[in-house]
Amino acid sequence: MTATPAITSLVSALGALEPFADPIDLLNYRRDCSMVAAGQAQLAVQAASAEDIVSIVQAAAAHDTPMYVRGGGTMYAGGANPHAGGLVIDVSRMTRVLELDLARGVVVVEPGIRFSDLTAQLAAHGQTVGIVPSTGPAATVGGALSSHALGTGSARHQSMGDCVAGLEVVLVDGTRLRTGSAACRDAGFFQRYCMGPDLTGLFIGADATLGVVTAVALWLYPLPAARSTFCLGFPEPAAAGRFLVDVQARELTRQVWYAAGYEAGTVRARVLAAQPEFDVSRLPGYCIGFDIGGERDDIARDEARLAALASEHGGAAFAAFDTAYFNKLRLTENYWYSFAGYFSRSRCAILMTSLPCDRLADLCAAVDALRARWPAFVWGAATVVCRRGLHGGVMAFYDERSEWPAIEQAIEDATQVLRGAGCVPYKSGKLWAQEVKASGAYHQVLRRLKRELDPKGLLSPGNLGL
Amino acid sequence: MSKTITQLSEDFVTRFARDLYHCSSCNYCVDAVWPERGMHAVCATLEQHSRAPGYSGRGYIEAARAIMEGQALDAATLADRVFSCTTCGNCEAACPLGLRPATIGRALREELLAVDALPPALANARDTFIAHGNPYGLPRDQRRAWLPDDEPVAQDAAMSLFTGCASALPTGAEARAGHALLKAAGVTVAVVSDACCGAPLAELGLRREGEALARAAAARLGAAEVLVAGCECAAQLRGANLKPRSIVRWLCDAVTAGQVDLHWKDDVARPSSVRLVESCQHKRDGRDGDEAAVAALLASLGCVLLNEDFPNRHATCCGAAGGMPAMAPAAAARMARACLPPTGLAVSLDARCANHLQACAGEDVEVLGIASFIEHYFRVAARPVP
Ligand SMILES: Cc1cc2nc3c(=O)[nH]c(=O)nc-3n(C[C@H](O)[C@H](O)[C@H](O)COP(=O)(O)OP(=O)(O)OC[C@H]3O[C@@H](n4cnc5c(N)ncnc54)[C@H](O)[C@@H]3O)c2cc1C
Ligand code: SF4
Ligand code: SF4
Numbered sequence: 001m002t003a004t005p006a007i008t009s010l011v012s013a014l015g016a017l018e019p020f021a022d023p024i025d026l027l028n029y030r031r032d033c034s035m036v037a038a039g040q041a042q043l044a045v046q047a048a049s050a051e052d053i054v055s056i057v058q059a060a061a062a063h064d065t066p067m068y069v070r071g072g073g074t075m076y077a078g079g080a081n082p083h084a085g086g087l088v089i090d091v092s093r094m095t096r097v098l099e100l101d102l103a104r105g106v107v108v109v110e111p112g113i114r115f116s117d118l119t120a121q122l123a124a125h126g127q128t129v130g131i132v133p134s135t136g137p138a139a140t141v142g143g144a145l146s147s148h149a150l151g152t153g154s155a156r157h158q159s160m161g162d163c164v165a166g167l168e169v170v171l172v173d174g175t176r177l178r179t180g181s182a183a184c185r186d187a188g189f190f191q192r193y194c195m196g197p198d199l200t201g202l203f204i205g206a207d208a209t210l211g212v213v214t215a216v217a218l219w220l221y222p223l224p225a226a227r228s229t230f231c232l233g234f235p236e237p238a239a240a241g242r243f244l245v246d247v248q249a250r251e252l253t254r255q256v257w258y259a260a261g262y263e264a265g266t267v268r269a270r271v272l273a274a275q276p277e278f279d280v281s282r283l284p285g286y287c288i289g290f291d292i293g294g295e296r297d298d299i300a301r302d303e304a305r306l307a308a309l310a311s312e313h314g315g316a317a318f319a320a321f322d323t324a325y326f327n328k329l330r331l332t333e334n335y336w337y338s339f340a341g342y343f344s345r346s347r348c349a350i351l352m353t354s355l356p357c358d359r360l361a362d363l364c365a366a367v368d369a370l371r372a373r374w375p376a377f378v379w380g381a382a383t384v385v386c387r388r389g390l391h392g393g394v395m396a397f398y399d400e401r402s403e404w405p406a407i408e409q410a411i412e413d414a415t416q417v418l419r420g421a422g423c424v425p426y427k428s429g430k431l432w433a434q435e436v437k438a439s440g441a442y443h444q445v446l447r448r449l450k451r452e453l454d455p456k457g458l459l460s461p462g463n464l465g466l
Numbered sequence: 467m468s469k470t471i472t473q474l475s476e477d478f479v480t481r482f483a484r485d486l487y488h489c490s491s492c493n494y495c496v497d498a499v500w501p502e503r504g505m506h507a508v509c510a511t512l513e514q515h516s517r518a519p520g521y522s523g524r525g526y527i528e529a530a531r532a533i534m535e536g537q538a539l540d541a542a543t544l545a546d547r548v549f550s551c552t553t554c555g556n557c558e559a560a561c562p563l564g565l566r567p568a569t570i571g572r573a574l575r576e577e578l579l580a581v582d583a584l585p586p587a588l589a590n591a592r593d594t595f596i597a598h599g600n601p602y603g604l605p606r607d608q609r610r611a612w613l614p615d616d617e618p619v620a621q622d623a624a625m626s627l628f629t630g631c632a633s634a635l636p637t638g639a640e641a642r643a644g645h646a647l648l649k650a651a652g653v654t655v656a657v658v659s660d661a662c663c664g665a666p667l668a669e670l671g672l673r674r675e676g677e678a679l680a681r682a683a684a685a686r687l688g689a690a691e692v693l694v695a696g697c698e699c700a701a702q703l704r705g706a707n708l709k710p711r712s713i714v715r716w717l718c719d720a721v722t723a724g725q726v727d728l729h730w731k732d733d734v735a736r737p738s739s740v741r742l743v744e745s746c747q748h749k750r751d752g753r754d755g756d757e758a759a760v761a762a763l764l765a766s767l768g769c770v771l772l773n774e775d776f777p778n779r780h781a782t783c784c785g786a787a788g789g790m791p792a793m794a795p796a797a798a799a800r801m802a803r804a805c806l807p808p809t810g811l812a813v814s815l816d817a818r819c820a821n822h823l824q825a826c827a828g829e830d831v832e833v834l835g836i837a838s839f840i841e842h843y844f845r846v847a848a849r850p851v852p
Binding site: 018020022023024025027028029030031032033044046072073074092093114116117120135137138346347348399400401 | 483487488490491492493494496497498499500501502503505506517518519520522524525528529532539540543544547560
């Protein structure tokens, strides 16, 4: 691709930052982990500091060049895919811990720091952060908060945004905005809600549409003395859903570091792979794994409480799934890719969806329906238990060489099916944008904010379609 | 107009299409930080040479897939990226899906040779090798210069010693020390010092030519147990159906089995501490058992090792491997210095790394190959058979 005069001029404006303009280097910036179509950037630049971001954003704006922001590039929604070409601002080299204030219980980091790096540094002080997605070795804090990450910690705190004390954001005109208590000159980050409306929240889940996050203040939490996993089996998803309603109503997830629900098919596959002789009549119709932290006595007490509550809903401890899979996933291997099917097909299309616990059975029925309608793909669903409600990940494993167009249709269909089941699908490229657009007033307000903060629409439209 | 690469061989597509389409673009192979796996910087090339992502494991996968899907890529630019790779294999160790980005990078070298796109610095290296039979451009007969003149030809020896280019040249220090250790341990070896295993050619993308040299070397070595000094030689000879063991591993095994005694020399001051420099080629080759054995042996002798958690599952390349030393010597030197302690003694288990580290180390650091280290500080003797 021949560079336009604007890009050539932008290259010289960014000269000191050594931007990448070679098509071979730009290939890595084409896409994230999603099945969303790839884009084609004309330029990419790695920023090393907030000052760099200010000069990059100002230079790109002066050249009317579209901008995309990229952290680890592990999202499954395509927000960082440069569909309009232009410039990719790569923040993955902004990895410093800017402040660690144990007394205030806050750590301030640059947006490109990887979760695994941050948690290892904090572990030396017996601390951790609230939410860690399962892609911790590659996912950045800035990317996670811009895309509503969840995972470890969701049962205690909900979502990434709930663990953020404040932000620094560079707007498209170069303004450096600090939110929360840090909005007040010299006060620093220690409180999220102070002077007025919560501007921090405006940039959480905003997918780089409104500004570039350059610093993130996260609250600290003490690491537990011990961790332990255990699993509960239920006769069917509806019973598991009722159990979770009760669990959340009684706030029994305070010490749960992670909890996730698994469909019968996954449980069966895992257990039989580990114990081929297992009596299949003893397999549950739904399983929930818990990873609990705390003092040993507290863990035992929490497990007993959860097991007692489960029995009121026909559930019981199901150790076979814990030994076969869950314990390994959480405490030994600790990464997500071991999910069945990944290796057999090729890539995985993920459609995230929020749902209330009482809709768990509907989610499972929806996935069964999708299996029947799209038999070419391997479908699966995993559900992360949050402090309130659930986040479900509906996955379709597909062969990217031959099935890329077809999977887009299938995911589009999945969006409709899930909405019909009372879920809120999101995080899936243009489908997410369509959902936001269909929301009416919510979308209109977002559009007005976008016009105000980014009048020329140079920052990525993100998955919000702004 | 500059040359482009527009297609890949059928062999490449058959071997790697699955990897190209399974890749989830997750970037673990580029710059994951994975303390649980001892990984803090995946790719030495990205860290020390260029931050351009085309120099990464994922970069090779993206490039290969783009070509496969009909995109024409500039051959010289791609060659610069894939030939700089140190082939350390860390990107493969980081890939959560078990894909083979480093192997794909190596295979891309062959594809680039097919369009005559060997980078100029490496074309010189290839010509030097062809002219002299070693990558250092030294006369062929210098390979045996380290051997004592009176060394008898051990025709019926139960073991052969294969001293590759890096231990026999340029000084021959590692070959001489390894040989001396074996002798002191009462072992007679048939020395094959005038052959190359072909690893330097294979590294330049001349895989078949490299394999031919390995087969020729294997034929010379015969059926006897083969000991080697260099790690690359071991991997290459394994491809020729041999099962070589490193000299130092043999020594560790012999000490453990009670056949050989090893004691600090009384007349040489002991080093206050030692940093063992980990070798990425050892890891890639699945031979970190050697590193563990050496660490255990030295620790049992009271040697203070500076390494934490040695051996790690991964090592960051010191810059000795791949095209880096010829193409970007300054980056290769930075890689070396990043592996060395600021002062004191560093010991490498690999002869090629030891040469490179010695050449790049500052004045305050002494670097020794493992055989030279043991020979300098320890007395080795065969234990009398009761
Ligand atoms: C196998 C697999 C498992 C996963 N598991 C989880 C999981 O458990 N929980 C979970 O929440 N997610 C999960 N994800 C999705 C993803 O890994 C996480 O959401 C992650 O936090 C994204 O971070 P990133 O740095 O990779 O973001 P990117 O992909 O780089 O970016 C995500 C979005 O944020 C924007 N952005 C990035 N940095 C900034 C910034 N500094 N300022 C403004 N905008 C920015 C980008 O433009 C993009 O729109 C998974 C993905 C995969 C492939
Ligand atoms: S083999 Fe090593 S140097 Fe080459 S791309 Fe992989 S990590 Fe980088
Ligand atoms: S090769 Fe492996 S680690 Fe690298 S981007 Fe692809 S899937 Fe991720």
